[in-house]
Amino acid sequence: MLIDIVSVAPELLDSPFAHSIMKRAHDKGLLQVRTHNLRNWAINKHGQVDDYQYGGGAGMVMLCEPLANMIEHLQKEHTYDEIIYMTPDGPTFNQSMANQLSLKNNLLIICGHYKGIDQRIRDHYITCEISIGDYVLSGGELAAAVVVDAIGRIIPGVLNDETSALTDSFQDNLLAPPVYTRPADFKGWKVPDILLQGDPKKVEAWRLEQSMERTKTRRPDLLKKWD
Ligand code: ADE
Numbered sequence: 001m002l003i004d005i006v007s008v009a010p011e012l013l014d015s016p017f018a019h020s021i022m023k024r025a026h027d028k029g030l031l032q033v034r035t036h037n038l039r040n041w042a043i044n045k046h047g048q049v050d051d052y053q054y055g056g057g058a059g060m061v062m063l064c065e066p067l068a069n070m071i072e073h074l075q076k077e078h079t080y081d082e083i084i085y086m087t088p089d090g091p092t093f094n095q096s097m098a099n100q101l102s103l104k105n106n107l108l109i110i111c112g113h114y115k116g117i118d119q120r121i122r123d124h125y126i127t128c129e130i131s132i133g134d135y136v137l138s139g140g141e142l143a144a145a146v147v148v149d150a151i152g153r154i155i156p157g158v159l160n161d162e163t164s165a166l167t168d169s170f171q172d173n174l175l176a177p178p179v180y181t182r183p184a185d186f187k188g189w190k191v192p193d194i195l196l197q198g199d200p201k202k203v204e205a206w207r208l209e210q211s212m213e214r215t216k217t218r219r220p221d222l223l224k225k226w227d
Contacts, residue, residue: 001104001155002078003033005144006070007111008049008062010035012141022149025158033148036074041066050114059115067110067121080108082128085121086140086147087112090129095170097130098150109147111140173225175218177210 005013016022017033025031039047043065050060071083081104091097101107110117110126122129132143152158154165169176180191194206215222 001031001102001151002106003031003109003148003151004074004078004080004107005033005035005109005111005141005148006038006067006074007035007139007141007144008038008113009111009139009141010037012139013145016145016149017152021153021158025152025155028157030155030157031152033152036070038062038066038070041070041073053115061115062112062117062121064118064120067117068125071108071110071121071125074108078106078108080106080127083108083110083126084128084130084147085110085112085117085126086132086143087116087129088131088134088136090131092134093130093132093147093150095150095168098147098154101147102151102154102156107151109140109144111144113139170222173215173222174211175214175222177207177214 007013013033013035017026017031022031022033026033038049042049043063048063049066050062053059053061074080082101084107086109110121130143130147132146137143159165165171167176180195184191184196192206194202212223
């Protein structure tokens with residue numbers, strides 16, 4: 001999968017994909033993330049990519065021209081399955097969106113800054129809008145990093161059995177059950193017996209029960225979607 005990210009601050013995205021599972025996805029040739037500096041498409045030598053908003057009001061708006069030129073330039077090289085705009089007024093990102101996006105080949109992500117991008121770019125180029133939650137970040141880069149991480153780790157072949165995504169929280173609208181590792185007794189705090197008895201069926205039933213219980217107390221809204 002290729003993910004191109006357009007940003008006025010691409011340095012913010014240098015580190016998130018250079019480690020751990022994202023690095024493994026890259027090294028296995030399963031995920032290529034490229035960042036593109038929108039300032040290279042500025043309308044003048046001062047690097048201008050934004051301007052005051054029509055109608056007045058505080059905050060700058062990202063100009064049509066650099067964004068349109070950059071998107072059209074990238075589209076000459078690749079056909080994108082989705083052109084995604086990171087914005088707090090988009091639909092809230094969730095596991096099901098991550099699952100769907102992980103099956104695509106080429107994604108283009110646009111990071112907004114300031115008051116956001118001119119509405120005409122949203123109307124004519126953007127095919128998908130994503131918010132990562134009901135709060136406002138200073139730019140779309142960290143939100144894009146969250147989305148790319150959630151997508152990248154579930155691209156088929158990235159995780160091995162040990163780290164399988166199938167048992168993650170949210171994959172079946174249930175939170176994951178509690179987990180334990182050695183030692184079986186730490187300061188007198190014991191691992192539940194059932195996990196030590198070596199009966200996979202009982203362990204599975206216990207985990208499901210724990211997942212249900214956790215979801216009921218912490219996220220009852222998820223259970224409504226479960227049946
Ligand atoms: N840009 C600023 N805030 C954001 C958010 N919550 N989600 C996605 N993009 C954003």
